[in-house]
Amino acid sequence: MPTDIDRHEVQRLLGAGAQLVDVMPKAEWDHSHIVGSVHLPLKKLAELAPERLDPSRAVITSCYDSL
């Protein structure tokens, strides 16, 4: 079960080698994204995740906001 985390935990996990995934569409990604994040739009997640992400490392998902 995925764990809900805040920005402090995000920073800690990134420091420990986690992967941060932005699942927004391309236009949103082009507008702004967190430095170091990987762009995997939700609609292509299943297709791209196996080749773009390392399953041995933690993965953090992120979108626009909490809504």
Place this chain on the structure above:
Amino acid sequence: MSPRAAWRLERLGFTDTYDYVGSKMDWIGDGLPFEGTLAEQPRLSTLADPDVPTCGIDETVADARSRLGQWDLTLVVAGPQRVVLGLVRAEALGLEDTRPLVGVMQEGPSTYRPHVTAEEMSKNLKNRPAPYVVVTTLSGQLLGVARPDAIHAAARGNGG
């Protein structure tokens, strides 16, 4: 959207998954680094002067007056994080030296986040004029104060 993605990743075999609940707007709103076209526009984070004078809530009118320098306001902040509690305009500092700032400050002044663009803020100021714009993180931590003239100039330079 990100909770669905986290669950989907688990189903794909990623066993150590997390959902950043606040996501991008929480990150950017806290002044943390980001990229993209928004980052290339003049924003409050780049227009705010961090050297605005500050005082603690237990200090006095005399303390605030001594730090004004060229400024016409001081912010009342708490703790090492400088969380903004109030604002004191220079006019209020004509009171007796020993008057506690807590009694003269404007409680809970309006604050804006660092990612707000000059263009957005300029439009906002045209609708709701203000002598200065206090910029804080989502947590209330003071980043600085931006002047309307600087905001309007930056907006014009950006086509606003």
